[in-house]
Amino acid sequence: MRREGLRTAADVVEELAAETGLHLPAVQVTGDDPVLPSAFRIGTAAAASIGAVTAAVALVVEERAGQAARTAAVHEGGIDMAATAGAAVEVSGPVGPVVVGMREAAVAFRDERYLLVDGEATPMWAPLSGDYRAADGWVRLHCNFDHHRDAALRALGLALGSGREDVAQACARRAAADVERVVIDEGGCAAAMRSPAEWRAHPQARAIAGTPVVGVARLDDGSPPGRIDDGSTAGSRPLAGVRVLDLTRVIAGPVASRALAGYGAEVLRVGAAHLPEVPGAVIGTAFGKRSCEVDLRTAEGAAAFRELVAGADVVVQAYRPGALAALGFGTADMAAIRPGIVCVDISAYGANGPWAGRRGFDSLVQMACGIAWEGGDGERPVPLPAQVLDHATGWLAALGALAGLLRQRAEGGSWHVELSLARTARWLDGLGRVDGRDVVEPDPADFLAEMDGPDGRLTYVRPPGRIGDLRPFWSSPPPRRGEHPPAW
Template structure:
């Protein structure tokens, strides 16, 4: 099934992928949803796309993975493999991450599920301004100082109101919340219908005034399959950072652009920053710095709400005008169509809204997946879409737009069916972990899944400190 899904993903974006040899099968993680299949298909599709990219650069005289001419199977294809258990554990990467033996604490005190008069609602309060928006919506004082509300205060404020009433009130205040819906309730929702006709990975050509010569834009370094590909990572919180981190594992030059005034979840920033460099640009006063980076980039990944960057002059059309041949990757929570297109969202909220948290448990209270699978799935699909667009650019020219969303990824997971999780426990992980010294201590992390001709993706540098590097690309090496 997994190999078939990978073929379908390739057909959906218009690229021919080499066959992928899949080892292992579900069940892997304790869930009624086939998370191992989902993980292996999305990570396997990325691996296959990178193999196709490496083969093309090899045809143009560059070396393949590992600094050698790529080997070929009986039919001339690279040997591409993906292991289901490895992919599934990679989807839990933040759960297994340790810095000097300490785990990541990714949740703020008020984030979580709360009982309502008719069910459950989830509040996402990891950023202070989202926390305060939720408190305003509930008629509670701001969340700082000695008199700050505690979980019991929030629970009491939720108990007498309906889940949807709280969801809408929090959204109006600029916060993040989701009522728990059943699968049937979500499928009947207008936003689910708005997403129904969207592709899982949208890849479309952008207008660019100057055009792009066919075959342009296949940079290749001497050792890594994506060596020479420059990626701007404008994202925060799992899905986008995972996409850029996955590209870095295959040798892309990834520059993460943040800003000192933007809130972060510190542990997650570190865990998703392997292989990247990090700079700070304040778009309120330094937009020209970002424009200069875009002019020399191959891929830009962003996960702001739809339209947010366009309002600052960095929409896909703007980027294509700055850099004909750019690949723009947009990641959203609920897609770019429908009433919820501009709604803030995170993996845990989309699981609630789309019926996953309802069905994964007993239906009486929410039970989240044993992984941030929508984030990791969308992240790997976004990275896959980026490489597919680079292949399309090389073959057809032009600038390209890639779109994925957590909600559309959730619909894909729903379509994969259900499995029997009786007696299923967490998988063995020790053989999938590695360590690396860093400015944050000794890091223990999950290695990236997949292999091409026996060469595995890997990161050559530890996570940097935020804003550690200048806003500039590495100088090319001879």
Template sequence: MTGAGERVVAGPFRVAHAAAWCVRRVTGAAAELLRERGTDPGPVSVDLLHAVESFRSERHLLVDGASPGPVWAPLSGDYGAADGWVRLHCNHPHHEAAARSVLGDDVAAGVLRRPAEQVADLVLAAGGAAAALRPAARWRGHPQGVAVAAEPLVAVDRVGDGSARPLPRADRPLAGVRVLDLTHVIAGPVCGRTLAAHGADVLHVGAAHLPTAHPLAVDTGFGKRTTHLDLRAEENRAVLRALLADGDVLVQSFRPDSLAAKGFGERDLPPGAILVSLSAYGHSGPWRTRRGFDSLVQLATGIAAGADEPVPLPAQALDHGTGWLAAFGVITALRRRAVEGGTWHVRVSLARTAHWLDGLGRIDSTEHGGPVDAYLSEVDSAFGRLRHVRVPGGLPGSPPRWDSAPRTPGADPAQWW
């Protein structure tokens, strides 16, 4: 691992180590798959600073030299409650409406009148997104914290039969692998973006009626095509089933059981398919279906617990880390399927990534303050000239790269190349 040492981002958590570890795991797995496909991968390397800045890729994105817009909506943020702190996630209009329906127009005053956990419970019950800050020790004793700790960091489980699918010789690890990306915000899209960097054909499936965070959609859109399918209609679900039948991987970040209710759960997979499920709070326990995002999970698990107020991580590390871990799970499942066959389910979660990060120990760290230009590139796109962070991870036999710039959502037909 090359770079400037581990003390390169502010805060007590080993975020730099985590970023480099995730990049190395994926790049190493890609190297082994490339070797199995008949191409010498060469020695794998990871530049620590590059890995860290890739975990903050949305901060580096420029469109025609300017920021593409704020990532956070005005109402999103930390609020003092009667007995602690609450974070509201209001980036989507329906989440903002839910918060206002409970707290009134003066949201800060509405929070301050109530205990933190009551605020979070009320907002969630109204269909919003919120979390109360709790100490890490209290989270570890919480029923959901106990459940998450018992889950693997990356679960790769055989859930059905299927013939072995050896991958033919190729000069890229994921050449010919077809991936359906039914995800949003950061973690799931980072998984798809990472798979695309190693040669997968990634088709992002969204819908015009679903809310989109434009800067994040652009930042995570590299290497993908994008189509719209409103899965509320049976004819569109039939199109998705046909795509999956001819594909390899379906990556989804809907809340647990949501996509299964539309006919795309573990039991609905065609033989040999690989399903990837990303969740906020884990895949077991009383909170398994709870709505959540990186910033909320940081508060709920105690990662953001400061001396007097919440202190966020120096990157959306739970999101980015979970996305890279999901990509590692995909490559692992592909390698196993090539030899033993089977249908596979990969599971990761932000809360389990938080548990892993918490277990890495603490350091006294500050920002490196050094130049990052060496990790940036520019490309023309449908949105304008983009400045972005290149893919981290050295793989001489097949350097990771994106073959296309982000595209306008819904611009492509719902079909494979």
């Protein structure tokens, strides 16, 4: 039932379609908020972002059906290609209704909580990660990576190996903003808790206020309109033949490429031996992918990566803004290597503004943007009951990738997609509020599946959404890190 003044998830899908330049089919959303214990409309954000991706895949299915029809007609000698170039081709009609359940979408936004390996949960948080009371408020430290942990300890004047109580005492002696500053300056990750009003007045909030949730821009590199595939994969999985390079870690970026893998894209995750990982996140987000290691800092690694880019359709990366460009693989560089490519960039706080280069993660952005403040009582931070910014940004990044592919087909050029966790936070805030603090969390049992992996029996959340009877699935378990060669 539609609530007065609140947009439905289907309304939000239409807004996302307009922003990305797509004419998406209607999305049927079953259920309504609240589905998780929060005043924020998490279910709506989940259903809308997942629904938009599912609808975009439906467009790809119809596009491929049209390509198959054109190919068949040409083979029969029945089409004058000069007369019909660019014309629409009648196909059998919509592939089926696009349907997303709000409960399944909410469970998918918490999937790392339900991942089991041989019945055991996988750790997601390091001992020093968490919220600490400062002299004048609260601050959060993100210490899941050892080098971020060590940076925080150095910044606070503590010995390596210090425990949580030592960190708590050090934070209590300083202002929250001071802890944030010294940890960031030392190369660590931190965020002081701000109220929504404090965040709105912040220069970084103003820098991203006028930017789109999913920025999709054409690079006029002279590349002609292409096609989603050459027709040889018609009748197979929707994204079969689409090659995706995944240069991301933790949740947001890996969720984006995993969503594409769910519909048959060939996803190759590119890591490096010197880059740390969160084991639970690596397992949970690597379904349907292959995994290789390439050190872009070396001549050999750069050459290998250049070959991968030359064969890719999409690159998803979540390095800090400018980091890949410094290695010779910025968006313009990759478009020169592979004209017609779609480059998807994900950052914590956006590509512009004083915090553009700042390291960040979902929990930190919730603190900085006022979400954790609002979730509590203004005295103690309370985060969302899901890493909504990560998951929503991941699904919206997948939407951006699909928009780039579809618009490249129609308009030519290469495409640049930009998203940030902070901009997604503003989008979530704009969806409004519901009375959901006492809601019982949904039982995930209906949405779980099992698969054998290299390290044991995996219990995981199935990918959500469907197009008629067509449902996404992952064709392979998470690989071991660096298991595959850097090649298509």
